[in-house]
Amino acid sequence: MISAYTGTQVREAEKPFLDDALGPGAGAVLMQRAAYGLANAVISALRGRGQRLYGSSVAVLAGKGNNGGDGLFAAALLAGRGMRTTAVLTAGDAHDAGLAAFRKAGGYAVTLTGDNAAELAAMAGGADVVIDAILGTGAQGGLRGPAAALIEALSRSRPDLVVACDIPSGVDADSGEAHAPVLAADLTVTFGAAKAGLLADPGADSAGRVRVIPIGIELALPWPALRRLEARDLSALLPRPERRAHKYSRGVLGVVAGSSAYPGAAVLACKGALAAGVGMVRYLGPPDVADLVRQSCPEVVCSAGAVADTHVQAWLVGSGLDDSDEQQLQRARDAADSGLPTIADAGALPALPEVLAPQVILTPHAGELSALLERLGVSLDRSAVEASTLSAVRRAAGLTEATVLLKGATTLVASPFQDFFSQAEATPWLATAGSGDVLAGIIGGLLAQVGADVGRFGDQGIDPDARWAAIAAMAASIHGRAGVRASGGGPVTASGIADAAREVMREL
Numbered sequence: 001m002i003s004a005y006t007g008t009q010v011r012e013a014e015k016p017f018l019d020d021a022l023g024p025g026a027g028a029v030l031m032q033r034a035a036y037g038l039a040n041a042v043i044s045a046l047r048g049r050g051q052r053l054y055g056s057s058v059a060v061l062a063g064k065g066n067n068g069g070d071g072l073f074a075a076a077l078l079a080g081r082g083m084r085t086t087a088v089l090t091a092g093d094a095h096d097a098g099l100a101a102f103r104k105a106g107g108y109a110v111t112l113t114g115d116n117a118a119e120l121a122a123m124a125g126g127a128d129v130v131i132d133a134i135l136g137t138g139a140q141g142g143l144r145g146p147a148a149a150l151i152e153a154l155s156r157s158r159p160d161l162v163v164a165c166d167i168p169s170g171v172d173a174d175s176g177e178a179h180a181p182v183l184a185a186d187l188t189v190t191f192g193a194a195k196a197g198l199l200a201d202p203g204a205d206s207a208g209r210v211r212v213i214p215i216g217i218e219l220a221l222p223w224p225a226l227r228r229l230e231a232r233d234l235s236a237l238l239p240r241p242e243r244r245a246h247k248y249s250r251g252v253l254g255v256v257a258g259s260s261a262y263p264g265a266a267v268l269a270c271k272g273a274l275a276a277g278v279g280m281v282r283y284l285g286p287p288d289v290a291d292l293v294r295q296s297c298p299e300v301v302c303s304a305g306a307v308a309d310t311h312v313q314a315w316l317v318g319s320g321l322d323d324s325d326e327q328q329l330q331r332a333r334d335a336a337d338s339g340l341p342t343i344a345d346a347g348a349l350p351a352l353p354e355v356l357a358p359q360v361i362l363t364p365h366a367g368e369l370s371a372l373l374e375r376l377g378v379s380l381d382r383s384a385v386e387a388s389t390l391s392a393v394r395r396a397a398g399l400t401e402a403t404v405l406l407k408g409a410t411t412l413v414a415s416p417f418q419d420f421f422s423q424a425e426a427t428p429w430l431a432t433a434g435s436g437d438v439l440a441g442i443i444g445g446l447l448a449q450v451g452a453d454v455g456r457f458g459d460q461g462i463d464p465d466a467r468w469a470a471i472a473a474m475a476a477s478i479h480g481r482a483g484v485r486a487s488g489g490g491p492v493t494a495s496g497i498a499d500a501a502r503e504v505m506r507e508l
């Protein structure tokens with residue numbers, strides 16, 4: 001599991017180590033560790049590209065704070081390895097000790113002014129690697145003045161390799177909000193712990209690969225602000241049938257999905273659930289849709305009954321529902337009101353009561369989340385949601401008291417108890433019709449199987465209250481991995497994602 005923290009949490013954890021009572025220059029030790037990790041990451045990145053170190057060039061963009069200090073000390077180490085190093089001091093002022101070490105190692109420093117931004121951008125853009133060490137966790141807002149002009153010009157020239165020091169300058173470490181201009185990094189080398197803003201869009205868009213360098217503060221860190229499940233977490237959390245399992249003990253999912261207009265959504269949701277290994281799927285819906293479900297998935301039991309008469313462990317409602325089909329909408333409301341874990345997708349989102357419960361998982365995309373918030377009296381248009389995904393999903397979970405999964409390049413999940421998960425296994429090829437129906441199916445399939453198994457989650461450090469969010473995150477991860485597998489770098493179909501999800505489950 002990757003744990004991520006706000007910038008504020010990391011700074012709090014650093015505080016005890018900066019105390020002079022620990023000895024003179026106690027804080028400098030942390031900076032040395034950070035700089036050493038950054039320099040080594042740059043070396044590995046260059047070597048990974050088949051480049052020789054000796055004679056290669058590095059441009060470090062250094063702000064006046066400790067982030068700039070990290071960058072200058074790292075550049076000093078790189079100069080010591082034979083690299084040609086130039087520092088652009090973006091604030092006039094610079095970290096004294098860092099600049100002294102840099103100069104002593106033979107580095108050349110130049111101060112950015114209003115007049116030389118274009119010239120320095122051209123110089124930095126021609127370097128083999130650019131280190132962005134202008135702003136870190138101490139930033140307030142984004143780059144301004146000559147530093148903004150430098151980054152704008154540099155972004156246009158698309159440098160070969162950009163390494164962000166701790167966080168791309170202009171990205172908010174707490175929220176992931178990006179204050180333009182931000183220089184997109186290929187690699188972010190972050191210190192002590194991953195910052196939450198690197199794992200939430202739009203910050204994640206600019207972060208590239210994220211590498212965490214331990215600096216000795218790790219044991220002082222509090223409960224994480226955000227978590228990301230990795231393959232081994234999924235392996236531990238996924239259900240395996242016991243020797244005496246039967247279809248009912250393995251979990252039964254009820255599905256209220258599809259309409260005459262969108263019958264395929266019901267099929268894809270069922271396929272997703274079956275791929276997730278559920279014991280049985282019971283479909284409730286109109287006869288024409290039920291016929292299609294039976295033809296496509298003969299293992300699904302179809303009826304036109306009521307929610308109250310259907311014995312299941314979890315519900316999936318909403319995928320492909322038509323807002324004129326009152327009977328289906330009523331089933332969706334009944335399911336969400338049943339007290340059973342329920343994934344509510346697409347057409348169910350506007351039909352459910354405003355206040356729900358943690359075991360109800362809502363799965364909006366940014367536009368649907370904007371509409372959901374609008375109904376709750378919060379005016380946040382789609383682009384505002386996209387600009388601030390973590391805060392938007394937090395507000396939605398707080399107001400609805402449900403678990404909310406926001407779909408996107410990075411999937412964010414929030415519980416109403418302030419547990420957050422972020423998954424980013426997906427490929428852009430997953431943005432295809434029906435892909436969300438398969439995701440809903442996988443969530444439903446997992447809810448039916450492990451929703452009641454509090455101990456399974458507790459063993460992995462996940463509170464009972466957070467397990468609904470964890471299940472949504474597990475499904476997002478499986479869905480993302482399935483998309484990558486089905487795509488192989490090319491287009492995918494939703495059915496292909498469902499097929500691949502079964503293989504991903506087997507591997508995990």
Ligand SMILES: NC(=O)C1=CN([C@@H]2O[C@H](COP(=O)(O)OP(=O)(O)OC[C@H]3O[C@@H](n4cnc5c(N)ncnc54)[C@H](O)[C@@H]3O)[C@@H](O)[C@H]2O)[C@@H](O)CC1
Nearest residue numbers: 014030031034065066067135136137138139140141142166
């Ligand atoms: N505190 C510590 O012990 C450690 C800190 N580390 C580094 O220190 C960073 C945090 O350092 P700082 O607290 O000095 O802060 P930063 O280096 O992030 O930058 C803040 C500095 O820039 C100014 N500033 C803030 N917002 C600005 C803006 N929008 N435009 C222009 N200037 C702005 C501030 O006045 C301050 O001087 C971390 O990101 C990390 O890189 C690491 O060296 C590890 C140890």
Ligand SMILES: [K+]
Nearest residue numbers: 132135167169
């Ligand atoms: K930075």
